[in-house]
Amino acid sequence: MPVAEPAAHLLDKPALWIGPEALTETSGGRIAHVYAATGRPTGEVVLAGPAEIDAAVSLARAAWPQWRDATADARRDTLLRLADLIVAQAAELSQLQSLEIGLPVQLARQMPALAADQLRYYAGWCDKVGGDVVPTWPIRGLDYTLDEPYGVVGGIIPWNGTLMAMAQLLGPALAAGNAVVVKPSELAPFVAPRIARLAVQAGVPEGVVVVVPGGAEAGRALVAHPEVDKVHFTGSTATGRAVLAAAAPTLTPVALELGGKSAHLVFGDADVRFAARIAMSGAVALAGQGCANGTRLLVHESVREQIVETVLARLRRVPFGDPANERTVLGPVVSEASCRRILGVLARARAEGVTLLTGGDRAGGDLADGFFVEPTVVADVAPDSELVQEEIFGPVLTVQTFGSEEEAIALANGTRYGLGAYLHTNDLRRTHRVARALASGSVWVNGAPGLLPSAPFGGVKQSGFGRIGGVAGLREFLRPKNVWIPA
Structure with a gap:
């Protein structure tokens, strides 16, 4: 039997959203999305370029303090609401996931529940992030650490499972108190913006999660941006090397989840x-x-x-x-x-x-x-x-x-x-x-x-460094500050 065409009602009119603003003309131009099962285009996608990356990072920087300063229970409850919204919209999200890359719907239907599990796990960490009291010698005093968010995290996620990739990134990054600018692949541009809108609906302040689909130029602009405080990249080993090179001038810390064999x-x-x-x-x-x-x-x-x-x-x-x-x-x-x-x-x-x-x-x-x-x-x-x-x-x-x-x-x-x-x-x-x-x-x-969700995942050798999942994944988005007070 011939392959069925995807449902046209799933697709929005082409636009790129930075906060409440819908952009139809951008420095990244447009690209036709092609349905992998038929080889035929489904429509056009508006892509971010350097100008839109700059606007997205500026918006996230301005919005970040509101999320950083929210109480731990408020962040926890917001992530739980986002998980519930993903489950409530599972049917549409799974269809979009299937449309993006030709994923069999049987598998795509499992993704919303798995993504919700990731968010719920990290919601449970929101009110447990703190620090340690450190013994001091030979000088007496009170020494303690504060676990603090980086600020604006630039996340580049792969095309082979956008819904899970978004949850694996947003769960720990938001639980730690960061804002996140996410660049999904131009091959898979539909799911991630929907998750960003659901995040706002759940109570995440506008601008704390910004999604800017784009190609390599947008990725370079995000990694090299001086206002990005941490980069998390998932993708090929070859592109991982390019990410490290782009981050080097600003010494931006990078976590890499790369290829495998x-x-x-x-x-x-x-x-x-x-x-x-x-x-x-x-x-x-x-x-x-x-x-x-x-x-x-x-x-x-x-x-x-x-x-x-x-x-x-x-x-x-x-x-x-x-x-x-x-x-x-x-x-x-x-x-x-x-x-x-x-x-x-x-x-x-x-x-x-x-x-x-x-x-x-x-x-x-x-x-x-x-x-x-x-x-x-x-x-x-x-x-x-x-x-x-x-x-x-x-x-x-x-x-x-x-x-x-x-x-x-x-x-x-x-x-x-x-x-x-x-x-x-x-x-x-x-x-x-x-x-x-x-x-x-x-x-x-x-x-x-x-x-x-509770287990760390990442590689060694040329499969990268850094972890997603478990407390190790949370630590990727926190940095300790030491405070010493004399006795």
């Missing part, structure tokens, strides 16, 4: 069927476009055939296609450029002699006009190959075999990334040994719980 390590004593299901999700979830997706399958030689056969059998049954279909699990990748890039990587891998077990091409038939890449599994991949070393960000799973625990760890750690790892074993001692040895910010054992 997470491995599934499956040992011989693992639950084969369960491990295969979790491993398969690395290629299927978000069409493989998740930074923490496990896209490298490292299998002990004793269970390789079982695991691979089970993964392939499950993958061939995955409903693939129209995001609006209630059954669809795997949808398109985000853009024509992404589609071509992924297919280019696969073409080069074929030329190197890898074994293509399934997929590897662009989907045809009713899906031919959209950005659909077949779910793909590739075996006999060299450790130094592009497929193993580079973040593909598509529905591609590689298979490698190991014979010993040491070899498994070496393969898992053998990339420049260190965001996540998935470990499948029923040996508790091995679990502790391997988890300690893996160079990654997170290790998930015998399961994939997603990004829990």
Whole structure:
């Protein structure tokens, strides 16, 4: 069946909102948003440029003291109301999330509740932010710390799940008492402005949350702005380097959540069927476009055939296609450029002699006009190959075999990334040994719980630094001030 067109009523007339002002002509110009499932434009998007970034930061700077000085219980209750509003408007928000990037509606419908959980978790921290009393010696006195907000936070969020990305940023940043200027990707410009308007409806003062969709020029202007006190960036490693360079002249502190190349390590004593299901999700979830997706399958030689056969059998049954279909699990990748890039990587891998077990091409038939890449599994991949070393960000799973625990760890750690790892074993001692040895910010054992609000998430090596989630995520948006008073 042909892919359904998105509902036109979801889209506002093109405008960019800075506070109550709707701008239709900007220094960033306009861009056509293209629906990934059909390859056809849905309408125009007004983009921020340097002038709009400057106006947004100025508005946030002026509004910030009102939020900073609000009582802790007032901030707490406001975040709780925002969570409730997101749940109340879940149907529309999930449709917008699906429209932005072609996310299957089955998955998009889970996002509002998950986003609300993030906000509720951090609402609970609002009245617990304080400081410490510090012992002093050799001079007696009272020494204590104050946990203070930075001021204006510049947040650059990714396109692969705007609703969750907004909640993960706004929850801790607002709980800490900051104002936030958010730049979502031009590829995903619809959800974030709606959240900003819901924030005002919930009681966040106008200007404390400003959303300015834009491209690379807008991102550079936000990071380099002298009135931005902290930058939080989520995206590719290459762009993360550019963010650091742009922040260097003003010495603006930066937190980076960057790319990943997470491995599934499956040992011989693992639950084969369960491990295969979790491993398969690395290629299927978000069409493989998740930074923490496990896209490298490292299998002990004793269970390789079982695991691979089970993964392939499950993958061939995955409903693939129209995001609006209630059954669809795997949808398109985000853009024509992404589609071509992924297919280019696969073409080069074929030329190197890898074994293509399934997929590897662009989907045809009713899906031919959209950005659909077949779910793909590739075996006999060299450790130094592009497929193993580079973040593909598509529905591609590689298979490698190991014979010993040491070899498994070496393969898992053998990339420049260190965001996540998935470990499948029923040996508790091995679990502790391997988890300690893996160079990654997170290790998930015998399961994939997603990004829990209470748990820190972030990377090591070239997957970045800084954390979102848990008390560590809150600390990213606070800085301590020391006060000493003589006895």
